[in-house]
Amino acid sequence: MSDFFKLDRNIQLRILMMFITVAIGSSVGPNMTIYYVEYMGALVTGFLLVSVQVAGFIAGLYGGHLSDSWGRKRVMLTGIALMVVGYVVAAAMNSPYYVNPYVTFIGFLLASVGLSFASPAEEAMMIDVSTVQNRKFIYAMIYWVINLSIMIGASLGGWFFKTARFELLIGTALGALISLLIVLFWITETLPVERRQKQGRSVWAVIKNYRIxxxxxxxxxxxxxxxxxxxxxxxxxxxxxxxxxxxxxxxxxxxxxxxxxxxxxxxxxxxxxxxxxxxxxxxxxxxxxxxxxxxxxxxxxxxxxxxxxxxxxxxxxxxxxxxxxxxxxxxxxxxxxxxxxxxxxxxxxxxxxxxxxxxxxxxxxxxxxxxxxxxxxxxxxxxxxxxxxxxxxxxxxxxxxxxxxxxxxx
The missing domain is CATH 1.20.1250.20 (MFS general substrate transporter like domains)
Known part of the structure; x- marks a missing residue:
């Protein structure tokens, strides 16, 4: 544990954010498949899940492209803000007084896009402030934290999603908000202005950047x-x-x-x-x-x-x-x-x-x-x-x- 406290503060905070993000995601993610199947059937659910992943794929590529020109922090703030909005929408659409699975899907789509958009910048930030010597320890720590948070999140989701869905979704929104505040007030930018690439923001610019x-x-x-x-x-x-x-x-x-x-x-x-x-x-x-x-x-x-x-x-x-x-x-x-x-x-x-x-x-x-x-x-x-x-x-x-x-x- 002493090695953890020797790491750059951004890495420590990112590991904390990853614990929160993975925990809230694993508490609702697998259960949403069951939720959609119950309301819409397996065939429609499959297409909805495909659309979420297509959107995430595009958002991840675009987020990775912009992280080299906007800077890491701005991309992370944008993505996590989308997560907050998405989870708030999902919670509001599953209250004890009103349930709307279709708008719930839109909320989770926004949250998924936000997560995918922010992920490349988070990874790049970790690489910016780590070294060859400590990177193996960092990845091992992240893998351990991910599994610990999955265990906690899956336990909460499995036992409470069916009986206390509204409260659980409120918890996911609060978790995303905490991550947003961490980035806003404590995470520091790791890509200096002089290192940022002069590149377009169009789809064509993204394609050219990934052609290599x-x-x-x-x-x-x-x-x-x-x-x-x-x-x-x-x-x-x-x-x-x-x-x-x-x-x-x-x-x-x-x-x-x-x-x-x-x-x-x-x-x-x-x-x-x-x-x-x-x-x-x-x-x-x-x-x-x-x-x-x-x-x-x-x-x-x-x-x-x-x-x-x-x-x-x-x-x-x-x-x-x-x-x-x-x-x-x-x-x-x-x-x-x-x-x-x-x-x-x-x-x-x-x-x-x-x-x-x-x-x-x-x-x-x-x-x-x-x-x-x-x-x-x-x-x-x-x-x-x-x-x-x-x-x-x-x-x-x-x-x-x-x-x-x-x-x-x-």
């Missing part, structure tokens, strides 16, 4: 693999959430009724608790594995494991799978991040980081598409789709690493 990344065949291959990993990682928020809500066999454990929504929370809590307690041990255990081997094995465990959960409807088999899935995540995550850093053009890290921020929305679009497709293909078809994504991700990881090795030998 698209021409890097090795990095594009690795990003295709990253999209597959994002599809796998987002399964609990999308198809698994809908599957459990509709098909899980309600049971009782220690006098507590476990229905689909709460089973999703049990899976998430198991996952994050294992990571918080065992991540250090697992990192040491697989330290001798190459990044490629760890990435392939971890991706396979996660992809196959989630595909099987799409077919399960009972408590104990799902809990066992949750443990196995978490082992796969702890194997793949550090290896994948290490490979991504090595794949980047070290002279263009800012642009590459902005492009990387758009990978999650693309993966989420595909993951939400499984929700819509399941209307036609069912649980088995959804499981087979995820297996196809898993194989594709492993293939493109291998191709990218092969190109990286060829570069090393030149």
């Amino acid at each position: 990344v698209l021409l890097d065949r090795r990095y594009v291959k690795f990003m295709v693999a990253g999209i597959g990993i994002a599809v796998i990682f987002s399964s609990p928020d999308y198809y698994l959430a809908a599957h459990l809500a509709q098909s899980f066999h309600t049971t009782s454990m220690f006098g507590v009724q476990i229905f689909g929504q709460r089973m999703l929370s049990v899976i998430t809590i198991t996952n994050t608790l294992m990571i918080v307690l065992l991540m250090g041990f697992m990192t040491k255990l697989f330290a001798r594995w190459s990044d490629l081997k760890s990435s392939l094995v971890g991706t396979a465990i996660q992809g196959i494991g989630f595909a099987i959960t799409f077919l399960l409807t009972d408590f104990w088999p799902l809990l066992v799978l949750a443990i196995i899935l978490t082992i796969g995540e702890m194997i793949v995550t550090p290896a994948s991040q290490s490979l991504r850093a090595e794949m980047m053009n070290q002279e263009k890290i800012g642009v590459y980081s902005g492009f990387s921020s758009a990978i999650r929305p693309i993966g989420f679009i595909l993951s939400s598409g499984i929700v819509s497709a399941s209307v036609l293909i069912g649980n088995v078809g959804a499981a087979l789709l995820l297996l196809l994504v898993t194989l594709t991700s492993m293939l493109f990881t291998g191709l990218a690493v092969q190109m990286l090795r060829e570069k090393r030998t030149r």
Whole structure:
């Protein structure tokens, strides 16, 4: 913990903000899929979720582009302000006196766009004030904080979203407001005026700025693999959430009724608790594995494991799978991040980081598409789709690493 207090204040504050943002997001995010399915059906829900991710993809690219000309703080303020407005709208539309799922969707769309818009600037700010020596510790701390906040947020969401939704949404709005105040009063700008790029704000200017990344065949291959990993990682928020809500066999454990929504929370809590307690041990255990081997094995465990959960409807088999899935995540995550850093053009890290921020929305679009497709293909078809994504991700990881090795030998 003493190392944490030695970090730049901006990094300390960003980690605090990340804890708040992830906690409020995980308390409502997975449950909103169930919410939309209940009010609008699986088919419409799939299209709505796709639209959210498309908007997030565009916002992430644009936010990354502007963070080099506006400065980090201005982009963060704009994005987080949108989050506040979005969560306030969502809360107002779910009061005890009035519920409107359609305007609720608009509110969450604004919040998602704001989060995506601010994320590249937050990442760039962290890089601005960190060093090669402490960056590994910072990423490890962020990963630990993310999982701790997910555990807390998922617990709150699973137990209170159905019975105290209005109060929970008010809490998310307050959390976003706290993050906005932190940026406004305590975060300092890390990109001096003299370092800011003179670039346009048009769509064409954004396209030209990212063209260099698209021409890097090795990095594009690795990003295709990253999209597959994002599809796998987002399964609990999308198809698994809908599957459990509709098909899980309600049971009782220690006098507590476990229905689909709460089973999703049990899976998430198991996952994050294992990571918080065992991540250090697992990192040491697989330290001798190459990044490629760890990435392939971890991706396979996660992809196959989630595909099987799409077919399960009972408590104990799902809990066992949750443990196995978490082992796969702890194997793949550090290896994948290490490979991504090595794949980047070290002279263009800012642009590459902005492009990387758009990978999650693309993966989420595909993951939400499984929700819509399941209307036609069912649980088995959804499981087979995820297996196809898993194989594709492993293939493109291998191709990218092969190109990286060829570069090393030149």
